Amino acid sequence: MKVTLTTRNVQQAREDLGKLNRRIDPVVRGTCNTTVTTVRKTELLPDLSRIIGGGRRNINRRLIIKRAGSKRTNARIIPSSSGVLVEQYKKWGFNAVDPTRAIVWVQGITGRKIAAGFVNPKGSKRKPLRTESRRTASVGKLGGAQRTYRYGTAKPEPALGPSVAYWFHLMMTGARLSKIQTILVNEFDRRLQAEIAKGIRTPTRRK
Numbered sequence: 001m002k003v004t005l006t007t008r009n010v011q012q013a014r015e016d017l018g019k020l021n022r023r024i025d026p027v028v029r030g031t032c033n034t035t036v037t038t039v040r041k042t043e044l045l046p047d048l049s050r051i052i053g054g055g056r057r058n059i060n061r062r063l064i065i066k067r068a069g070s071k072r073t074n075a076r077i078i079p080s081s082s083g084v085l086v087e088q089y090k091k092w093g094f095n096a097v098d099p100t101r102a103i104v105w106v107q108g109i110t111g112r113k114i115a116a117g118f119v120n121p122k123g124s125k126r127k128p129l130r131t132e133s134r135r136t137a138s139v140g141k142l143g144g145a146q147r148t149y150r151y152g153t154a155k156p157e158p159a160l161g162p163s164v165a166y167w168f169h170l171m172m173t174g175a176r177l178s179k180i181q182t183i184l185v186n187e188f189d190r191r192l193q194a195e196i197a198k199g200i201r202t203p204t205r206r207k
Contacts, residue, residue: 003181005031005188013192021201029068031188032075036065038187039180040077047109047171048164053090062164079168083160086115086128092161094119094128104128106161110170117159128159 005028014024040063048059062080066072086092091107092115100122104115117130 003177003184005184009185009188013188017192017195020196020199021203022195022198025073027188027191027195028073029075030191031184032068032073034187034191035180035184036067036075036077038183040065043176043180044077044168044171048167051090051106051108051167052084052164053088058088059164063168077168079163079165081163081165083116083163086117086159086161089161092128094121094126096121104159104161108162109167113162113166115159115161119159129156130159131156 010024010028013027017024017027040060044063045056045059048063049056052059062082062084064078064080066076066078068075086104086106089106089108092105094102094104096102100120102119102121104117104119105112106115115128117128119126119128
């Protein structure tokens with residue numbers, strides 16, 4: 001998912017700035033960097049903060065920004081694909097399926113979502129946990145060689161809910177992408193006018 005400046009707008013701006021002996025690259029880089037920062041702060045953090053605890057810093061760590069620079073003219077927001085601990089969700093619960101096992105759910109942006117884990121309804125702590133089952137098996141290969149895979153039951157670990165990347169993709173609706181596009185274009189126009197207002201740049205003479 002991405003939003004871009006139109007080639008026509010950039011080309012026209014390049015020509016306008018060229019007449020002033022100025023370059024378009026700083027305008028484009030600044031536009032991209034400001035836009036991704038604004039989008040994370042105003043379009044993503046409010047919704048994610050409603051469902052995931054730990055404060056803004058915790059969520060920002062899961063929404064990494066890659067800024068534009070001299071070697072890259074685009075900026076990106078990279079949402080983490082790692083699961084979020086169920087207990088970090090502001091609202092979670094479970095539904096029993098038998099006396100000793102219950103399905104865990106978390107409250108997300110679009111409603112409840114089943115988490116990768118379970119709860120023992122009769123347990124004293126009723127903590128959301130998950131396990132990975134493993135076992136040993138020999139698998140034959142061509143030529144008679146054997147490969148052995150070992151599986152076992154690992155120690156229960158804290159259960160995981162959906163990742164920030166999961167919610168990120170659900171949040172990127174057509175309406176939101178259109179809004180982000182508007183933010184991008186407005187920032188580009190603002191920076192372009194500010195650069196034009198500086199007037200003609202006098203070439204630097206080398207001594």
